[in-house]
Amino acid sequence: MRNSTEELHDGPRRRVGPLAALAGRLPGTHDLLLMQCPSSLRPLTGGELPPWARTVLRAHPWVTVGRAPTVVGDPADLPRPLRCPRDEEAAPEHWIPVTVRGPRPGQRLDALAPWSAVARTLRPEQLPERWGRLAPDRIAGIPALALLPEAARLVADHRLSWGPIGAAGHELGTGLPVAGPLSPLRLVLRTPHPVSRRDALQLRRALSRLPVPVQAELETRYGAVQLAEYAAGVHTFTLLTPYGPREVHDPWFPRGPYA
Structure with missing residues (x-):
């Protein structure tokens, strides 16, 4: 028992x-x-x-x-x-x-x-399956929670392992009502292998059409880079690592100093 x-x-x-x-x-x-x-x-x-x-x-x-x-x-x-x-x-x-x-x-x-x-x-990847356990009033009142299934569909089109983080992820995992009506929907996308700029741009545009602010990050073997930054086509990215931010040209093959 x-x-x-x-x-x-x-x-x-x-x-x-x-x-x-x-x-x-x-x-x-x-x-x-x-x-x-x-x-x-x-x-x-x-x-x-x-x-x-x-x-x-x-x-x-x-x-x-x-x-x-x-x-x-x-x-x-x-x-x-x-x-x-x-x-x-x-x-x-x-x-x-x-x-x-x-x-x-x-x-x-x-x-x-x-x-x-x-x-x-x-892990964040385990949290989407817990969405159905939330109270209906929480889902109805919190856009970051209500739109999670739609975000899941958009990410699934790109065959990426992913999960919610931030306030929405914390609430899904713990049951604590910490997400608010203005909370963004934060996502981590597992990308151990390089993602093309074209695919990143398509995904960013799709997520930006959701009626909730979406903040997604691409998690590589060396750290994370913001999806919006990578999709924008800039030449240098800020790679977030356990040892601090690092300016790199390629998040999957980083070469560059720590900030």
């Missing part, structure tokens, strides 16, 4: 223990993580979690993976709040860069989360 916690978060939690850090791939940018021990998060600014973050994590312990390097070992320059018990003989801990989303617009907290305390991972 499934317990109430499993029902709330849709599925059994990942086993947490000495070897948890070695199980499966590490999370990627935009993934949603269900934390087994939210108090183990370490704010990047130091100190303890602010009261609003503790309140949010107690009720809904979900965080979003950010685009920053994973820290292996013990981040010595950050304080040590209460952590989940962990076998000292286990493999070195992996600290994942995450963001805690608050109830107010723009309320965010950047932190590091221990991989051994992650109970479940949701």
Whole structure:
């Protein structure tokens, strides 16, 4: 029989223990993580979690993976709040860069989360199938949610793996009503192989016809570039990488300095 916690978060939690850090791939940018021990998060600014973050994590312990390097070992320059018990003989801990989303617009907290305390991972590609679970009034009142099936159809024409991110993605994954009537529809498009400018322009034009602002990014093996920027035909792009933005001529074969 499934317990109430499993029902709330849709599925059994990942086993947490000495070897948890070695199980499966590490999370990627935009993934949603269900934390087994939210108090183990370490704010990047130091100190303890602010009261609003503790309140949010107690009720809904979900965080979003950010685009920053994973820290292996013990981040010595950050304080040590209460952590989940962990076998000292286990493999070195992996600290994942995450963001805690608050109830107010723009309320965010950047932190590091221990991989051994992650109970479940949701990738953006898994979120569209959760659209039917939303309340009808939420779909009717939030354009970014209402138009997701139409955006899915347009992206499917280009045979790209994709998923919603931002406020819409967070609401689909966690069930929290964080998207608003003016929220844009943000998408990540998986493009491990080069996409032609012609195809990018066609997709951008199709998405721009939707009655909601659409912000799509092409995720390559090295980082992400905005679909609108790539489709515009400029010669230099801003590639967003874990180590900062990088000016490149080709997002799939980057050559160029970091900003």
